Amino acid sequence: MSIPVKRTIFSADFLKADESCENLLKKDDAADIALDDEEDLDAIRNCAACKIQSWWRGYRTRKIVKIRKRFKEELYGMKKIRKLKRPNYKDNSIMEMYKNEMLKKKLDEDFINLINDERTRLLQVRSPWMMEDISDHIRAWFKEFYDATGNFHPYPDPVKQGTVLVVIDETMTPMEFQESLGKKPLSKAEKKKLRDKEKKEKRKKKEKLKQLKMKEAKRRKKLRDAGIIDIGYEITASKPIENIEETMQKYAKDWRNVDEYLNKNHDPIKDWVTEDELAKIHQEVRGLVDEYMRVEYELLREALAKDNNEKYKALKVKYPKKKKNKKKKKAKDMTGDRTLESLYHELKDAGIIEDIAHRDFDEFIADFNFVADDTRDEDGLTTLGPAKGDIKMVIQESMLGMGEFDVPKPKSLLLIGPLNSGKRLLCQIIASELNAVFMNLSPEKTYKYANDLKYFLHVILKVAKAFQPTIMYIEEAHRLFWKKIPPEAVEINPRLLGTSISSKILKPLKKNDKIVLVGTSNMPWAANGGIKRAFQKVLLIPKCDYGTSFLLWLEMMTENAPDDMKEYAYSALARVLQAYNSGDITDNVKQTLSIDRKMRLKNEALDPNEFLEYFLSKNEPPILPPEEKLMEKFNKWFGSSNTLQKLRKKYMAQKLAKASKKK
Known part of the structure; x- marks a missing residue:
């Protein structure tokens, strides 16, 4: 026997061949058996044990099948998972929120401290090397032009990002610079002609773009008048969607090789901080080096002018204009003296x-x-x-x-x-x-x-x-x-x-x-x-349909009724009371399944008519679903304020007019 059953040894006086004794043996057979025979007593005990085991195994199997069936129904969405709301769930959520806020503050402080520490370290360790690298690169640029042309390329102004142009190869090549030296400087009239020509080219480009946009707008207007909305254009022309796509691409690129599974403490990624701070420090240092190298550049030009017996004239430097902070007139604050x-x-x-x-x-x-x-x-x-x-x-x-x-x-x-x-x-x-x-x-x-x-x-x-x-x-x-x-x-x-x-x-x-x-x-x-x-x-907000009504009954009955009612006729209730508003159905279930009624559910089964009685007889006047005329009134007013519905009506009117002309 796989399931052990305790067998009590009864005395011979207790066992009686009587109809009231359910011992799995027929009455005629029991009369022939001698009660003092040990073999017969063992057979009776074994039959009783097998009977108990068979009932236990059946009960246990049915329970397991029931649990598996319920799990599958919840997994497929056929049954709703019952939510058990604990009395202190709100307190727990508040404590959880407080802990998360404290953790966020701590993580933010750690992140700021890491940025400051890393910046200090990089300024001490890397900034001197950066300055040397930048100055060496600019001196090599001076030498390259002097060896090729015997002169120096004009030093880029701070307005045009300074020597960053040298790094990205936006300056002239030695050959181009040599050609420019032989050219005569343009007169004012020639400069004006060039400016006018550039302006005309810009205008032509703008006009072309404008014409293309007008064509596209006319095409979409025709489609809209015909009741067709070009969803593909709307999506591609949407700036928020473009921003979302850029963010997604950047996220995929940045986090491709980062494994956060082991980062249980949510520590910041130090490599990213180092890269960001290096870029910022490099930008700041380049501005300082540019100023120092400009002085060296002017000294070289002065020495070159002396060698060539020419007059030295320092170049004018164009700095970016500082934006003036226009002070806006602040409106008088009526409650400026209050917190x-x-x-x-x-x-x-x-x-x-x-x-x-x-x-x-x-x-x-x-x-x-x-x-x-x-x-x-x-x-x-x-x-x-x-x-x-x-x-x-x-x-x-x-x-x-x-x-x-x-x-x-x-x-x-x-x-x-x-x-x-x-x-x-x-x-x-x-x-x-x-x-x-x-x-x-x-x-x-x-x-x-x-x-x-x-x-x-x-x-x-x-x-x-x-x-x-x-x-x-x-x-x-x-x-x-x-x-x-x-x-x-x-x-x-x-x-x-x-x-x-x-x-x-x-x-x-x-x-x-x-x-x-x-x-x-x-x-x-x-x-x-x-x-x-x-x-x-x-x-x-439309009236309830069958799907919403069914989900409402399933949810409310699952929350308010015991597990014995899981096979209740929700579909029939949803179909009969489909037209009622969701609030009416919710109030109905809560009022009908009161505490007193829940206590009587075991002895007195719940009749679906009780839900009908709540709507029709328990309330004065009786609760009725919204009339069709009322919903038509809502639809008519909503249609007059909905742009898409107006367009659709216009399209349908045009369609009907065309159909009537053909007839």
Whole structure:
């Protein structure tokens, strides 16, 4: 027996040939067996042990198969990996972040110390040799020209990088210099003709380039009017993409032969520091040597003039012009006598700066539109738009410029969609992922600054620029541009910031500022045209599709229900409740699977009708999915503010017009 089983030796009085004794033997056979026979007792014990072993082996095998199946499903993405959130996970993340910051400070200090030490060492050891090498090279250049021509080549001016021209062979050869000596100097009229000729050639080149660009622009305009976008040109003509490609090539070249696996302490690469500092020191030393060798050059020219009985005339030296630092008139700082900390705490005490819970993009559960435009109608007018997962990806890409990379980003972003569709959650996720300051500029927070709006805007911008990255959030941003203010909203003065967003908040922001204004709206059509000018980018949060709904049910049930419900009918729930917003589904699962209901799950199975009851009977009025008319309203308003959609409509109108003419 591979699995040892303890067999208890029972006395003969305990074993009875009775129906209640399950000893794997038939009743008729048990009557014939003498209970005092040792062989028969051993047979009974062995049968019992085998029975226990067979049940144990079956249970163990089923458990192993179940674990392997679950692992494969998670690996293939068929099942979601359950996240176990520990009570102190946030504290641990804060401690981890603090340790990383301390480590980064230490590594930065070590790197700066290494640079200073290496620079000092190179100045002491290598700079004298560098000066000798440079001066020897320049003297050899003097001798080469004197031996070949009996004269000295004009010494390069500091404006033209000095003797660097000698190193890169940008000076005349001895033969060219000899020819130039025999030529007469050009008159003023001849010099003017040469300048005019050069100018004409430059103009011709510019005109040719301009014509080529005009042709390319016309070609792309024709394609755009036809509804075709030349993606290849857009990518090749994009400066950020060029910078990214250059960075990638440089990274591949620099790190090709570097193995960081053994560098556990993250020490800097000393060879790179040495190369950089040598280049800097060489540049500095060459400037000094140039000045010394210029004196030697003039002495040689003076001696040569005496030998030839000629008049010596020192050459004029052209130095680069020093840039004058134009002092810009600084605007008067209204809070110049106050510290940034006091201004920050003032906004925080007033409720403008809010503390938000830690969120990440995994909490915004959404699926991509894998069908894309394959469901296009015959007329070509109706297409299946992006899903929530596509919008989530666009937001992530839009926020790349808020990090270390200098990537273009919108200064303002507007998220529109029905109530409870995840707009505020996305704003909180953006701020949390960037570890940004979250400023709430909604009318409920700002109406009390109506009497001193100029001071308020000044403080907001000053704090936002000092504590970057910063997210400025406006809830229901259409209220700032209301066509008609409802009577109940007059008290909060919703239009207070409407006229100031473009001129006072967005205009002072520079491209490199890590500040974004993010707004949400569930009624954008209630606002005037100012909302489109205030927000550079508008994104429509679509209604849930089947994929997003299924992922929501799977995620929420996995988080809130026990493991016994892993085979629950998520697909049926997702199909029936597909039209509901993601926030409604999340609230439904959390309210239905309360602590009391979880305790009763073992005795009372969960009925899918309980989720329907939450929507229809437990709430007054009942919660219903957004109507088709409402979504059409969103699509119509979004189409009027989306440039690509406008182009597509124009193209489709032209296509229909051509088709009608043919008929």
